[in-house]
Amino acid sequence: MRALAFLLPVLLLGACSHDSSPSVASSAAGTLSVTSDAFSEGGAIPSQYTCKGEGPAPTIRWSGDLHGAKAIAVVVDDPDAPSGTFVHRVVLDLPATTTSLGPDAPAGAHQARNSGGSTGWTPPCPPSGTHHYRFSVYGLSTVTGLPDGVDTDQALKAVTDRVVVQGRLTGTVSK
Numbered sequence: 001m002r003a004l005a006f007l008l009p010v011l012l013l014g015a016c017s018h019d020s021s022p023s024v025a026s027s028a029a030g031t032l033s034v035t036s037d038a039f040s041e042g043g044a045i046p047s048q049y050t051c052k053g054e055g056p057a058p059t060i061r062w063s064g065d066l067h068g069a070k071a072i073a074v075v076v077d078d079p080d081a082p083s084g085t086f087v088h089r090v091v092l093d094l095p096a097t098t099t100s101l102g103p104d105a106p107a108g109a110h111q112a113r114n115s116g117g118s119t120g121w122t123p124p125c126p127p128s129g130t131h132h133y134r135f136s137v138y139g140l141s142t143v144t145g146l147p148d149g150v151d152t153d154q155a156l157k158a159v160t161d162r163v164v165v166q167g168r169l170t171g172t173v174s175k
Contacts, residue, residue, distance in 0.1 A: 024075060024138065024160050032064040032167030034137050045124060045133060045171040055123030056103035057089060060169060062137045067165045069096050069139030075159065078124065080131040086115040088122045088133065090155045093143045110148045112155035119149045124173040132170050139165035 038058035039045045049058045060074070072094035078086045090112035091105050098106065103121065105111050116122045124133050140162035146155055 024136065024156050024163065029067045030065050030139075030165040032062045032066075032137050032139065032165055034060055034062045034135060034167040034169040036060045036135070036169060036171070039169075039171040041169055043171060045173050049123060050173050051123050051125030053123075055121075057101075057121040057123075058171075059100055059102040060135050060137070061100040062167055063099060064167065065165065066096055066139045069141065069164050071096055071140040071143040071162075072098050073138045073140055073144070073159045073162075074101050075136045075138070075156065076121075076133060077136075078126070078131050078133050080126070080129070081115075082127060087152050087156075088114055088124065089120065090114065090152060090159075092146055092150075092155060092158070093140075096139070110144075110146055110150070112146065112148075112150045113152050115152060126173055126175050128175045130172050130174040132172055135169045135171070137167045138163050 036058050038049060045058065047053045049056060074091040075087065076089040078088065091101060092110045092112060094106065094109045111120050113119050114122050124131065138159050140159065141164050142162055144158040146158055
């Protein structure tokens with residue numbers, strides 16, 4: 001009984017807490033293949049793409065059936081960040097004909113604010129341990145129409161509401 005008295009508050013606190021970090025929930029119809037010349041699935045992201053180097057975003061490429069998508073969105077995040085998922089980049093409304101994204105977003109695309117509060121890319125810089133950086137590509141049913149600098153949560157909700165296909169490449173960076 002004493003153990004139950006101790007365990008119950010712990011369970012209740014766990015049930016009440018939640019990860020309020022931004023994310024894209026999806027029931028996409030298909031899967032895209034996402035690759036990079038800089039790193040392989042589950043592999044280490046070279047230091048030149050992190051805060052230890054010059055820090056540009058590595059180029060990623062995707063392929064596969066877009067299931068009628070009218071636009072592409074790319075979200076890069078770190079679910080291992082100490083305060084919850086840290087969003088490093090959100091690019092919206094890439095033309096559906098786009099098959100890659102490098103350090104610079106092409107004309108016509110828009111970038112939301114990242115978790116650091118700036119628009120565009122923030123390079124990986126984990127405070128400790130090994131962090132996983134997810135480069136997610138989403139095919140969208142329609143363009144979002146959101147401007148540069150839009151709030152991260154608003155951008156991610158717009159992506160969630162429009163996902164028809166998705167793919168992901170995950171790389172790691174260790175402190």
